[in-house]
Amino acid sequence: MTSEPHTSTSEHRLKRLHERVGGIAYGGDYNPEQWPREVWQEDVRLMKEAGVNLVTLAVFSWSRLETADGIYDFGWLDDIMDLLHANGIGVDLATPDAVPPAWLIAQHPDILPVLADGSTFGFGSRQHFDVSHPGYREKSLAMAEKMGEHYANHPALCMWHVNNEYGPVSYGPHADHAFRAWLQTKYSGLDHLNRAWSTDVWGQVYSDWTQVGAPAQPRTWSNPSRRLDYQRFTSDSMLEHYKAERDVLRRHTPDLPIVTNFMRFYKNNDYWAWAAEEDAAALDIYPDPREADAHVAAALNFDLMRSLRKGQPWLVMEQATGAVSQWSVNVSKLPGKMRIGSYQAIAQGADSILFFQWRQAKGGTERYHSGMVNHAGANTRVFREVCELGQELKGLAGLTGTRSTAKVALVFDWDCRWALELGNSPRSDLNYAQEVLRLYRPFFDANITVDFVDTKSDLGQYSLVVLPATYLLTDDAAQRVEDYVSGGGRLVASYLSGIVDPDNTIRLGGYPGALRNVLGAWSEEMHPLAEEGEEVKLLTADGNTASADYWTEHLHTTTADALASYASGRLSGSPAVTRNAFGGGTAVYLSARVDSTFLERLLADEREAAGIVPELDAPLGVQVRRRTGNGRSYLLVLNHNDAPAWVDVAAGGTDRLSGAAVSGTVELAANGVLVIEETLEEYPPAENAR
Ligand code: GLA
Numbered sequence: 001m002t003s004e005p006h007t008s009t010s011e012h013r014l015k016r017l018h019e020r021v022g023g024i025a026y027g028g029d030y031n032p033e034q035w036p037r038e039v040w041q042e043d044v045r046l047m048k049e050a051g052v053n054l055v056t057l058a059v060f061s062w063s064r065l066e067t068a069d070g071i072y073d074f075g076w077l078d079d080i081m082d083l084l085h086a087n088g089i090g091v092d093l094a095t096p097d098a099v100p101p102a103w104l105i106a107q108h109p110d111i112l113p114v115l116a117d118g119s120t121f122g123f124g125s126r127q128h129f130d131v132s133h134p135g136y137r138e139k140s141l142a143m144a145e146k147m148g149e150h151y152a153n154h155p156a157l158c159m160w161h162v163n164n165e166y167g168p169v170s171y172g173p174h175a176d177h178a179f180r181a182w183l184q185t186k187y188s189g190l191d192h193l194n195r196a197w198s199t200d201v202w203g204q205v206y207s208d209w210t211q212v213g214a215p216a217q218p219r220t221w222s223n224p225s226r227r228l229d230y231q232r233f234t235s236d237s238m239l240e241h242y243k244a245e246r247d248v249l250r251r252h253t254p255d256l257p258i259v260t261n262f263m264r265f266y267k268n269n270d271y272w273a274w275a276a277e278e279d280a281a282a283l284d285i286y287p288d289p290r291e292a293d294a295h296v297a298a299a300l301n302f303d304l305m306r307s308l309r310k311g312q313p314w315l316v317m318e319q320a321t322g323a324v325s326q327w328s329v330n331v332s333k334l335p336g337k338m339r340i341g342s343y344q345a346i347a348q349g350a351d352s353i354l355f356f357q358w359r360q361a362k363g364g365t366e367r368y369h370s371g372m373v374n375h376a377g378a379n380t381r382v383f384r385e386v387c388e389l390g391q392e393l394k395g396l397a398g399l400t401g402t403r404s405t406a407k408v409a410l411v412f413d414w415d416c417r418w419a420l421e422l423g424n425s426p427r428s429d430l431n432y433a434q435e436v437l438r439l440y441r442p443f444f445d446a447n448i449t450v451d452f453v454d455t456k457s458d459l460g461q462y463s464l465v466v467l468p469a470t471y472l473l474t475d476d477a478a479q480r481v482e483d484y485v486s487g488g489g490r491l492v493a494s495y496l497s498g499i500v501d502p503d504n505t506i507r508l509g510g511y512p513g514a515l516r517n518v519l520g521a522w523s524e525e526m527h528p529l530a531e532e533g534e535e536v537k538l539l540t541a542d543g544n545t546a547s548a549d550y551w552t553e554h555l556h557t558t559t560a561d562a563l564a565s566y567a568s569g570r571l572s573g574s575p576a577v578t579r580n581a582f583g584g585g586t587a588v589y590l591s592a593r594v595d596s597t598f599l600e601r602l603l604a605d606e607r608e609a610a611g612i613v614p615e616l617d618a619p620l621g622v623q624v625r626r627r628t629g630n631g632r633s634y635l636l637v638l639n640h641n642d643a644p645a646w647v648d649v650a651a652g653g654t655d656r657l658s659g660a661a662v663s664g665t666v667e668l669a670a671n672g673v674l675v676i677e678e679t680l681e682e683y684p685p686a687e688n689a690r
Pocket residue numbers: 164165284318324325326356366369
């Protein structure tokens with residue numbers, strides 16, 4: 001065990017990781033315990049051929065590392081760590097507590113999570129734990145302690161991976177107990193809780209703390225304020241477990257990065273709070289090859305990861321070389337798509353490309369999930385692509401640690417998401433992530449880099465701020481939005497923003513309560529459109545027509561001007577989209593889900609007025625991102641289209657993939673990628689070059 005003080009910062013730990021693996025980390029989950037030892041030799045030979053420099057071990061190995069209560073067997077893991085080290089491959093070592101072993105469940109069956117309806121998950125899958133169970137907590141921390149002690153000085157160890165995709169929600173007795181304690185810390189007393197939860201509605205007033213607990217399935221709809229608190233508690237209680245393990249590991253290895261893996265669009269954990277406790281945001285990303293524009297939703301998730309730790313490079317912790325195995329039809333990626341998807345993550349700030357998993361399993365639940373080495377072996381297109389990418393990445397070490405800058409911020413906030421989607425709202429099909437995606441896409445298509453922020457963030461550095469269905473705002477957050485606009489900022493807010501306070505109760509006096517002042521407009525009634533495909537016409541102030549579907553509102557202006565009005569349906573003649581001059585800035589309100597052409601034009605007007613220009617003018621489907629730092633600047637150009645595209649890269653520089661000098665108009669093949677190291681006349685590059 002080392003005794004160094006904890007002086008290392010995340011940045012330092014990550015720098016050290018990349019120095020140790022020689023640049024961008026490349027590899028994936030490796031499960032040697034599923035294979036005979038002869039295969040291990042073949043594995044390391046192939047890993048070297050593929051350029052693998054980091055593998056994640058032991059994610060699901062608890063039953064092999066602690067074979068019975070207190071009987072630890074690290075022998076096999078020592079052997080594979082030694083073998084990997086001897087072959088120059090680093091290890092990201094996981095604590096295996098996503099899978100409490102059968103013997104532990106037999107000892108404590110109440111570790112299994114309880115569903116809201118009172119039934120219990122059975123053993124036989126994974127993530128089968130209630131994180132509030134004291135026995136689970138004790139045993140998982142004991143394992144972290146043992147692993148930390150045993151491997152702190154192992155030369156292969158580069159990084160820690162805590163648990164795997166934290167997520168299970170439990171409504172059982174342990175969660176119930178922990179929730180009560182959480183509430184007692186949050187509320188000054190039961191009166192406070194009764195007020196916050198509006199318990200006078202439907203006669204739910206509590207008179208003793210013993211009556212308060214987890215929101216098990218009620219007869220009909222349940223209290224939305226209570227459920228919102230339960231979501232917050234769930235995220236907090238899992239984070240508390242992560243932090244406890246992290247602290248154990250940190251004590252043993254102060255200089256190694258510690259992370260857990262996040263999921264795409266994952267709902268149950270507030271990743272802002274989580275990322276602040278990690279050395280890097282780390283993402284598992286599985287875009288569905290059946291969706292032609294899957295790269296757009298992936299892009300949103302990548303920008304979110306980049307933003308969670310304020311622009312710090314993040315990690316692709318898992319992706320697939322080809323097919324996954326959890327959907328109804330598991331389509332493999334077409335040739336070239338794994339490569340461009342990997343470069344997309346790098347373009348958007350990732351400093352690792354890791355897969356689930358190294359070798360495709362021959363048994364078990366995920367035996368059809370692709371690997372870097374598939375069932376057919378190494379003589380395959382997939383393995384050839386894996387090797388080619390590994391070789392290419394070796395030349396891109398200079399990218400690690402570089403960052404992107406953005407002048408546009410979009411809010412993505414878990415409190416908003418939970419409150420919006422908990423039900424008992426004007427429509428039950430509200431999908432927060434889709435609302436954000438809708439307002440993100442026009443920026444993606446135009447190659448405008450955006451940051452994500454939460455509602456607690458400072459907005460001062462941005463020229464344009466977008467609030468997509470930012471449903472829940474604290475008074476402070478609403479004030480920050482007002483101050484931002486009055487100080488000269490430009491704001492675009494969409495319907496269902498600013499509706500509720502942190503207790504999930506409605507702000508009165510007209511929607512959107514928290515934003516009425518800054519928007520100079522208010523709604524007296526929400527009018528979601530009920531029929532599938534139902535649309536209303538809009539007439540814009542400049543005499544064009546547009547349309548809206550899904551959502552409309554009976555809006556009035558106070559100080560705002562109408563940019564578009566409803567021209568059909570029950571709201572005909574009322575304003576639909578408004579712009580308000582407020583102090584030195586302006587605030588646009590979209591009271592309706594407007595069509596994408598109108599939305600694109602409106603957002604283009606706003607960003608042009610804010611002086612925000614694309615990284616490059618490029619055809620639709622060609623993504624351009626810039627990463628700068630360490631005295632270098634890289635322009636990454638990716639053609640997501642299945643046909644060639646022509647892009648003017650202006651002064652250009654050297655394409656680090658081909659070694660060729662590039663400038664002016666260049667042809668990019670379908671799925672083609674350029675990683676241009678720009679020739680800098682001045683550093684940092686002038687603002688207007690962005
Ligand atoms: C998740 C898990 C992995 C694996 C992959 C593929 O991301 O973390 O263990 O199951 O999905 O499905």
